[in-house]
Amino acid sequence: MSSEDQEAQEDELLAPASIYDGDEFRKAVCPRGRNQDLFGFIFVSAICSMGRTPWQRDPVYPSIPEYYSCVQDVESLLNMIQEILDFDQAQQIKCFNSNLFLCNICFCKKLGSECMYFLECRHVYCKACLKDYFEIQIRDGQVQCLNCPEPKCPSVATPGQVKELVEAELFAHYDHVVYCSHPCCQLPVMQEPGCTMGICSSCNFVFCTLCRLTYHGVSPCKVTAEKLVDLRNEYLQAEEANKRLLEQRYGKRVIQKALEEMESKEWLEKNFKNCPCCGTPIEKLDGYNKMTCTGCMQYFCWICMSSLSRANLYKHFTDPASPCFNQLFDAVDVDEDIWEDEIED
Incomplete structure (x- = not known):
C-alpha cells in the first residue's frame, strides 16, 4: 500500500472518531471469529469474546490447541495498546489542528493549530488571546484565575499550557506561587525569586514561605521537637549543596542540636530502661x-x-x-x- 493510500485510509478511520463519543468509538468491536484491521494492527475479536473460558476447536484457528497458549507475551500486548492510544491522540491533534474554530474573545475564526482548548470543558480560544489573558492575570497576582475565560467555567489551565504561551520570565513568577498560610485566607501569593517573604494582597499577612509561619526576617526557621527527627534524617541523607541550603534555612546551631539530640536519644535507648x-x-x-x-x-x-x-x-x-x-x-x-x-x- 502506498503512503498516499495509507494516509487516505487513516483519514477514513478518523471519521467515526470525530462523529461518535470517544468511549463509544472504543467499544466498537467486530463480530466474533473475524479479524479487524485498526490503525495498522490486527485484532482477533474472538480473543476478547472468549473471556476466561477455554478455547473451543474452531476451523478458523486450527493451530491453537488451548486457551492459555494464545497469550505468549503480555508485555508486547500492553505496548501495542499504548501505541494505539498514542496514535489515537496524535490523530485527534491532527484533526483539531486542521479544523476552524471561533475564538470567543476576539470572535475570529482560526485554525486549531493557532488555538488551544481546556482539557476539562473543551472550550477553544486562540493562543494570542489566551497569552494576553494569562499574562494579565499573572502580573496582577491573580493566579487563581488562570481558568477558562468562559463565565462560570471551572476548568483550569495546566502548567504546560501556561508555559507554552507566556514568556519564560513571567512563567517563573507563576511557577513560584505560594498560598497564604493564614487559615482564614489561603489565597495564592506571588513569591519573588530569592526571597522567602510572602505578602498576601488580600489579608496583608506577612509570612515565611519556607516554614509557613509569621515572617522572621534573617532569623532561622523554628523547628518543632517532632520535626527535629525528620530534619536530622534529611540532613544526613542530603548532598553537600542541599546541606548548605538546610543550614541556611534552619541555621547551623539548629542542625547541630538536631544531630546531638538524636545521638543522645539513641544512647539513652541503648543504656537506659524505664x-x-x-x-x-x-x-x-x-x-x-x-x-x-x-x-x-x-x-x-x-x-x-x-x-x-x-x-x-x-x-x-x-x-x-x-x-x-x-x-x-x-x-x-x-x-x-x-x-x-x-x-x-
Whole structure:
C-alpha cells in the first residue's frame, strides 16, 4: 500500500472518531471469529469474546490447541495498546489542528493549530488571546484565575499550557506561587525569586514561605521537637549543596542540636530502661541484671523487665523454667554456690 493510500485510509478511520463519543468509538468491536484491521494492527475479536473460558476447536484457528497458549507475551500486548492510544491522540491533534474554530474573545475564526482548548470543558480560544489573558492575570497576582475565560467555567489551565504561551520570565513568577498560610485566607501569593517573604494582597499577612509561619526576617526557621527527627534524617541523607541550603534555612546551631539530640536519644535507648513499676529511667552500669529502682525501690530484671519477688529475689535467675535462667550476669555462667552465699549474706 502506498503512503498516499495509507494516509487516505487513516483519514477514513478518523471519521467515526470525530462523529461518535470517544468511549463509544472504543467499544466498537467486530463480530466474533473475524479479524479487524485498526490503525495498522490486527485484532482477533474472538480473543476478547472468549473471556476466561477455554478455547473451543474452531476451523478458523486450527493451530491453537488451548486457551492459555494464545497469550505468549503480555508485555508486547500492553505496548501495542499504548501505541494505539498514542496514535489515537496524535490523530485527534491532527484533526483539531486542521479544523476552524471561533475564538470567543476576539470572535475570529482560526485554525486549531493557532488555538488551544481546556482539557476539562473543551472550550477553544486562540493562543494570542489566551497569552494576553494569562499574562494579565499573572502580573496582577491573580493566579487563581488562570481558568477558562468562559463565565462560570471551572476548568483550569495546566502548567504546560501556561508555559507554552507566556514568556519564560513571567512563567517563573507563576511557577513560584505560594498560598497564604493564614487559615482564614489561603489565597495564592506571588513569591519573588530569592526571597522567602510572602505578602498576601488580600489579608496583608506577612509570612515565611519556607516554614509557613509569621515572617522572621534573617532569623532561622523554628523547628518543632517532632520535626527535629525528620530534619536530622534529611540532613544526613542530603548532598553537600542541599546541606548548605538546610543550614541556611534552619541555621547551623539548629542542625547541630538536631544531630546531638538524636545521638543522645539513641544512647539513652541503648543504656537506659524505664522501671516497670513507676517508669523512672534506670541506667545499667555493670553486668548485674538484678536492678533496683531509685524511685520506688522496686527490684526488676534488666533482661525481661519483670518485677522480682522480695521473698526470693534470685529465683527468677535460678529457676530452670524462667526465661532468664542463669543470666544474673551478662555472658557469665554462675555456680550455684554463689547463689547460696549471696542469699545467706
